[in-house]
Amino acid sequence: MKLLKSKSLWFVVSMALVYFVLVGFGESATEGKTGYTGLGESPALAGDDETIVFPYFQNDQASLYMTTGQQEAELLASPDQEGRSYIRPAISPDDRTIAFIQSWSEEETPYKQLMIFENGEERALLGEEQFITEVTFSPDGKYLYYLKSDLYTNYSTVSQEHPHEMDVYRMNLETKVEEAVTETDAYDMSSLHVWDEDTVSYRSFEGEAFEGHDVMKVLNVESGESETIQPDASFETPSQMPIFYSPTPSPDREHIAFSDVGSTSENGTFQYELFMMNRDGSNIEQVTNLHEHVSEPVFFKKSPEILVTINKQFAKRIPDNEYWILNPETGEHKEWVIDMPELQ
Amino acid sequence: MKRLERHVEKTLDHMQSDPEERAELREELLAHLKSLKEEFLAQGHSEKKAEQKAVEEFGGPKLVGNGLQESMYPYQRGLLFVIGLGTILFGILLHFVFIMNAEEPGTDWLLVQMALGTVVSLAAFNVSWIGRFYWSINVLIYLTAGWNGFNYFVVIRFRAEQSIPLLLYIAVLVVISFLFMVRNASFFTNRGDPSKKKRRIKTASHIINLLLGLAISAAALFVTWAGLAFSEYSWKLFLPLTAIVGWLIFYKFQMRFIGKKPVAAIFTGLLFVCVVIAVPMVPIVFG
Numbered sequence: 001m002k003l004l005k006s007k008s009l010w011f012v013v014s015m016a017l018v019y020f021v022l023v024g025f026g027e028s029a030t031e032g033k034t035g036y037t038g039l040g041e042s043p044a045l046a047g048d049d050e051t052i053v054f055p056y057f058q059n060d061q062a063s064l065y066m067t068t069g070q071q072e073a074e075l076l077a078s079p080d081q082e083g084r085s086y087i088r089p090a091i092s093p094d095d096r097t098i099a100f101i102q103s104w105s106e107e108e109t110p111y112k113q114l115m116i117f118e119n120g121e122e123r124a125l126l127g128e129e130q131f132i133t134e135v136t137f138s139p140d141g142k143y144l145y146y147l148k149s150d151l152y153t154n155y156s157t158v159s160q161e162h163p164h165e166m167d168v169y170r171m172n173l174e175t176k177v178e179e180a181v182t183e184t185d186a187y188d189m190s191s192l193h194v195w196d197e198d199t200v201s202y203r204s205f206e207g208e209a210f211e212g213h214d215v216m217k218v219l220n221v222e223s224g225e226s227e228t229i230q231p232d233a234s235f236e237t238p239s240q241m242p243i244f245y246s247p248t249p250s251p252d253r254e255h256i257a258f259s260d261v262g263s264t265s266e267n268g269t270f271q272y273e274l275f276m277m278n279r280d281g282s283n284i285e286q287v288t289n290l291h292e293h294v295s296e297p298v299f300f301k302k303s304p305e306i307l308v309t310i311n312k313q314f315a316k317r318i319p320d321n322e323y324w325i326l327n328p329e330t331g332e333h334k335e336w337v338i339d340m341p342e343l344q
Numbered sequence: 345m346k347r348l349e350r351h352v353e354k355t356l357d358h359m360q361s362d363p364e365e366r367a368e369l370r371e372e373l374l375a376h377l378k379s380l381k382e383e384f385l386a387q388g389h390s391e392k393k394a395e396q397k398a399v400e401e402f403g404g405p406k407l408v409g410n411g412l413q414e415s416m417y418p419y420q421r422g423l424l425f426v427i428g429l430g431t432i433l434f435g436i437l438l439h440f441v442f443i444m445n446a447e448e449p450g451t452d453w454l455l456v457q458m459a460l461g462t463v464v465s466l467a468a469f470n471v472s473w474i475g476r477f478y479w480s481i482n483v484l485i486y487l488t489a490g491w492n493g494f495n496y497f498v499v500i501r502f503r504a505e506q507s508i509p510l511l512l513y514i515a516v517l518v519v520i521s522f523l524f525m526v527r528n529a530s531f532f533t534n535r536g537d538p539s540k541k542k543r544r545i546k547t548a549s550h551i552i553n554l555l556l557g558l559a560i561s562a563a564a565l566f567v568t569w570a571g572l573a574f575s576e577y578s579w580k581l582f583l584p585l586t587a588i589v590g591w592l593i594f595y596k597f598q599m600r601f602i603g604k605k606p607v608a609a610i611f612t613g614l615l616f617v618c619v620v621i622a623v624p625m626v627p628i629v630f631g
Contacts, residue, residue: 008469015432015462022439023451034448154575267500317501318445 035060039321039338041309042296044089044098049300052307052336053089053098054323058343062087064100064117065340072339077122079104086115086122088134093141099125101132114146125171126178133163134192143170145181145200147189168192168200168219181221191216191246195253198222201229203247214244216256229256232281237261239270248297254279257297257306257328262286269315274308276328287328294324304329307336347395348377351405358409360417360475365535369412377402413471417531421471423524424485428465430517431488432458437513438495441506453498460488478532479596482525486592489521490561497569522558526550533603542606549606553598553613560591560620587620 040055040062050069053076055062062085063078076098077086084104091098098117102124105111112133114126125144126132135146149163166189168181181200191203201218206228216229231242239261247258255276262273274287274294287306288294293314298307306326313320323336352373356366377398384394402408413421435457442450467474467481474481492514499510529550534543564584571581594616602609 008466011465011469012462015458018432018436019455019458022436022454026439026443026451029443030448313503315501316503317447 033059036318038319039309039323040085040087041311041319041321042088043298043307043309043323044091045298045300045307046091046095047093047301048095049302051095052323053091054338055085055087055089055100056338056340057085061085062103064089064098065338067338070337070339072341075341077117090136092137093139097137097141099135099137099144099146101135110152114144116144125176131163133166134190136192136194138170138194139196142173143194144173145170145192145194147192147202150185162188164188168202170221182219191248193249195249201247201249203244213241216244216247216258229279230281231258231260231275231277231284235277235281235284238264243272245272246295246297248299249279251299251301257287257299259295259297262289263291265291272314274306274326285328287326287331288333290333300325303327347399348374348381351399351402352377354405355409355412356472358406358472359413360420360471360473362476373402409472417471417475420475420524420527420531421468423520423527424464424468424471427485427488427517427521427524428461428463428468430461430513430520431464431492432461434492434495434510434513434517435461437510438498441502441510445502445506456491460491464488478528479599482528482595482599483592485521485525485528486557486561489518489525489558490565490588492517492521493562494565494569497573522554525554529554529599529602532599533606546602546606549602549609552610553595553602556613556617557591557595560617561588564588590620591616 036057037059038057040057043052043054045052048068051066053064053066054073056065056073061079061083064076064086065073066076067073077100079086079102081104084102087101087103089098089100096118100115100117100122102113102115103111110131111128112131113124113128114130114132114135115122116125131149131152133147133149135144137144146169147166148169150165150167152161152163154161164187165185167184167186168189169178170181171178184204186204188205189202191201193201195201195218198221199218200221201216203214204217206212206215213230218227218229220226229247231244235242237243237260243260245259247256249256255278257274257276259272260275261270262275263271265271271291272293272295273289274297275284276287277284288308290310293311294308295311296309299305300307304327306328308324308326310322310324311319312322323338324333325336326333352370355373356369359366359369361369380398380401381394384397385391389397435454438457439450439454442448464484467484495514496511499507499514501507502510526547530543530547533546533550537543537546564587567584568581571584575581598609598613598616601612
């Protein structure tokens with residue numbers, strides 16, 4: 001019995017030592033190196049169709065980079081405060097200004113602040129209390145359109161907190177005067193696009209909870225008239241109903257590119273592919289069959305090609321984003337390989 | 345005579361037998377030692393020398409005790425070591441995967457993993473003492489298996505080349521734990537039962553009841569995980585875990601009941617599952 005007790009004691013002491021060694025090793029091995037390092041989603045394509053501005057995460061903190069063709073990416077703007085990220089860039093029509101969102105959390109409260117980068121410097125356009133999820137320029141470059149949320153909460157105990165009570169706003173970049181474009185306090189809004197000086201579109205949820213569906217609303221800003229775009233009722237996906245994620249109008253506004261569930265992986269995760277349809281929701285065609293998470297389509301202006309973000313680790317702990325160029329006409333697709341500078 | 349009794353006690357220290365079985369063994373081993381002593385006395389040795397030679401002939405307490413432990417409770421100590429050390433090793437592997445993925449290593453997670461593994465390994469070291477508390481040791485292994493199973497939700501979010509081997513590891517660990525619990529419960533109820541058929545029915549009843557327990561545990565852990573993953577943190581999210589506590593308390597009585605009425609015990613086990621399903625429905629049905 002004495003022998004057993006002594007063995008037990010030695011074993012407990014050994015395990016305690018192993019634990020502290022592992023904790024010490026873990027802390028030193030990951031010091032300043034934790035979090036996602038890689039491309040962020042939603043790159044912005046410049047008017048020349050050759051330059052993109054994109055967020056790049058280093059240890060969970062994103063900065064904005066720019067690259068043209070095969071050149072090494074160049075750092076544009078980097079947050080000066082720990083834990084903040086610059087995400088969702090939008091390039092002005094004259095390619096001189098970049099609007100983006102500064103994102104961070106303080107004591108579990110998330111913040112998303114509207115920022116602008118011009119003449120080599122970034123500055124806030126709105127206060128920290130204004131929760132802005134997306135931003136884009138009007139085609140004439142005079143206005144910034146953005147989605148603002150007035151409430152960040154979970155309506156149900158079985159759902160996570162999300163931005164709600166959302167509306168489209170715009171700001172005159174000369175006068176800095178802000179005005180509400182919609183007054184809907186929408187449950188959900190995303191994929192904001194400005195079609196022309198009078199028309200914007202956004203994805204929203206329509207109908208009652210658990211019975212409604214996602215649609216694309218096209219709104220005439222002056223008259224207030226709106227058009228609802230959604231996939232034809234015959235469109236079936238492995239999900240119960242179409243998710244109609246990130247709908248994006250083509251440059252001629254006759255087609256809509258969107259992301260939806262194309263298949264299900266072996267472990268039951270939805271795999272999102274890119275689809276194209278006519279504006280009236282007809283003639284839906286699956287563009288990709290990559291069995292990954294394809295989203296955030298951006299149309300090139302001078303060619304039929306589309307830039308998309310592909311997350312190769314969707315629903316995993318850490319994403320693995322890549323940018324790919326797809327040609328819906330030929331079916332060709334190739335990765336836009338980003339040559340990143342050596343990071344500290 | 346005291347020397348022989350001391351030797352028997354030391355031998356019994358290496359075995360997990362309960363007091364009743366221990367008393368029988370004590371009597372049996374002592375009789376054997378006395379018989380050996382008689383033989384040496386007959387050969388003309390002094391009493392002291394005859395006792396010494398009887399003890400030598402009988403064998404060392406560790407050798408005999410471990411031999412008896414293995415013949416009466418085969419592989420139980422070994423299985424405990426596999427579960428304990430396997431749980432510790434899994435924690436270490438998970439820790440290195442976190443580091444490889446440049447994630448903050450979960451030191452609290454590692455602590456729970458290593459603490460559980462250490463306690464199970466200590467049970468293996470001290471099976472002669474802890475082994476006679478059949479319910480307690482099954483609770484320990486049940487909780488260890490549940491925790492290892494809960495790691496599924498951590499591992500599933502890793503890359504496939506990391507998650508697949510780790511998931512296989514978890515599956516093997518849970519299967520071994522289940523095997524141990526069935527055997528341990530069967531040793532508790534089947535001892536002294538000469539009927540092979542009755543022993544088989546009891547073992548089958550243990551398997552069904554433990555599977556029901558694991559199903560309750562898996563469902564409770566899943567609901568808790570889903571709550572933590574998809575909704576705002578609240579103490580209410582941990583309420584489903586009370587089903588596990590409830591089942592463990594129920595199982596304490598159920599283990600004995602299986603020994604007496606193995607077939608009826610299957611139905612009481614199912615009844616408990618129905619109660620666990622029905623209780624959360626009460627506020628829904630009655631507003």
